[in-house]
Amino acid sequence: MVKTSEVNPGYFHKVVDCQYACPAHTPVPEYIRLIAAGRYTEAYMINWESNVFPGILGRTCDRPCEPACRRGRVEEQPVAICRLKRVAADFKDEIGHLMPEITVVKNGKKIALIGGGPASLTVARDLAPLGYEIHLYDDQSKAGGMMRSQIPSFRLPESVLDEEVDRILNFGIHRHFNTYVNSMKSMLQSGYDAIFVGTGAPRGKDLTDLPGRWEARTKVHIGIEWLANVAFDHIHKIGKKVIVLGGGNTAMDCCRTARRLGGEDVKVIVRSPFNDMKASPWEKEDAMHEDIPIIDNHVPKSFVVENGELKGMYFEKVMAQYDEKGRRKLIPTGEPPAFYEADEILIAIGQENSFPWIERDLGIEFDEWGLPVIHEKYFSSTLPGVFFGGDAALGPKNIITAVAQGHEAAISIDLYCSGQPLEDRPPAQVNMYSAKMGIHEWSYDSYVTTDPRYAVPQADKSQTLRNRKLEVELGYDLKSAFLEAQRCLNCDVQTVFTDSKCIECDACMDICPTNCITFTEDGPEQELRMRLLVPALNESQDIMVSGPLKTGRVMVKDEDVCLHCGLCAERCPTAAWDMQHFLYNTAKAGQSCYV
DSSP, rough: OOOOTTTHHHOOOOOOHHHSSSOOOOHHHHHHHHHHTHHHHHHHHHHHHHHHHHHHHHHHOOHHHHHHHHHHHHSSSOOOHHHHHHHHHOOOOOOOOGGOOSSSSSSSSSSEEEEEEHHHHOOOOOOGGGTTTEEEEEEESOOOEEEEEEOOOOSOOOHHHHHHHHHHHHOOOOOEOOOOOOOOOHHTTTTOSEEEEEOOEEEEOTTTTTTTTTTTGGGEHHHHHHHHHHHHOOOOOOSSEEEOOOOHHHHHHHHHHHHHHOEEEEEOOSSSSSGOOOOOHHHHHHHHHTTTOEEESSEEEEEEETTEEEEEEEEEEEEEEEOOOOOOOEOOOOOEEEEEOOOOEEEEOOOOOOOSSSSSSSSOOOOOSOOOOOOOOTBOOTTTTTTEEEEHHHOOOOHHHHHHHHHHHHHHHHHHHTTTTTTOOOOOOOEEEEEEEETTTTSSSSOOOOOOOOOOOBOOOOOOOOTTTOSSOOOOEEEEHHHEEEEEEETTEEEEOGGGGGGOOHHHHHHTTOOEEEEEOOOHHHHHHHHHOOOOOOTOOEEEEEOOOOSSSSEEHHHHHHHHOHHHHHOOOTTOEEEEEEEOOOOTTSSOOOO
């Protein structure tokens, strides 16, 4: 095989599984080490640089980093990365003096942001310090978008949301709240140098074809619209018997909110099997903890209305069959239809984009699903100067993805307004330096603890179910935060091998606790993976391969199971192994396009 290139930042970035899986590529082990050291403000700022909303995401993130965490490969539970992010937010000091300075003298360029959600706010945060005049339009009375309208206060307190949203708005952003933009043509004629669309996916899917849907319309609500009405205090109660249709996180928010608004018998009924539901496992757990049953494998067939009054719904019972490629098909079981009573029904079966305000003769192309045709890296539309991001760009996803897209769109807007090609993008910032402080001393804690994941405490259910604004999760205290942070394996402290120093004594191979190091004959990758001391079966993670050693053999290390414990570097008599901190920060608008 070709020798592993240590100057290729992509190789080592991939080894930091949690950061690699994060859409915004937050340097996870770096901020977790700072939390363990009690440096919460610095940990917060590292988060803020990349993900913009540490306090919000520390409570609500979909956590793509955690399934990637290599701690989950050696025991059942990964590091509680998301909840440690909240620790940084909860215990930070005042950070106003650490914010970028916003110049009074602007650069002469005006940018319109349509929609006040996480993608637009990220663009504002990146461009305002560069001297752009930013105008934000939103039809709500406050910014935040779906973070404000769709995430209940018992998960995300309004004070946390306001703090992190207002921090960006205070960058001199011109605010146009309670303003619905009804014409893109009008915006294009308003003198803006670029326009960013971050309007989300505001239309909830419905079941308009089911019998009885319109007869029951006063008692059937679209989930995201109902949540927004609750958030803005337009709705304060619901019937005692409630059915929530859908299996995603919105359905979980709907059912838990319904419990707090008077629902005594609240059920979630979903088409798919329980394990196939789109809701995050912890969201399902929280719903069931609040005495909400989840009834799976039930397909809605009709609404039952008698004398103009909703009585409930009929469902067809199904079972899932999977083909050899894992594709699912729902097969009726042949059992009689199941009837469930309901006073009110919440439909939370998905969301769609809606752009009735964008005229179709402007040069902005749309695909067959009504989505704008967007460059997936630059987030530019087919009309120069118009950019999209977040759910409005490539369909509904989550907050952290919207942030990542906002960063990329901000780079594109900056390049566009500067007259530079959109492909002339700045590179990521990368640095590596030795963590060695002595023969057996490192500048990080290399001890691998065997502690299981620490649970995050919750407020008493008897209290939280009576107050929809009372936060359920209490967050870690500092002792638990330290212990949980110690579970991190420091995957960004990389093993670096210098083959010219190796005497092939095999000491590193002998001491490695996971048997991930092998000295063997070279060969093709697939064959080499199977000849290791322990076969490297996870092909999604690379193997490190040295150049030819003095015997003609090569050193091969399976990155997939390495614990970054440093024992190889401590044991090596010639210092052929070194442990080096690897820092990777994604590019931001305004950075040079040259290394």
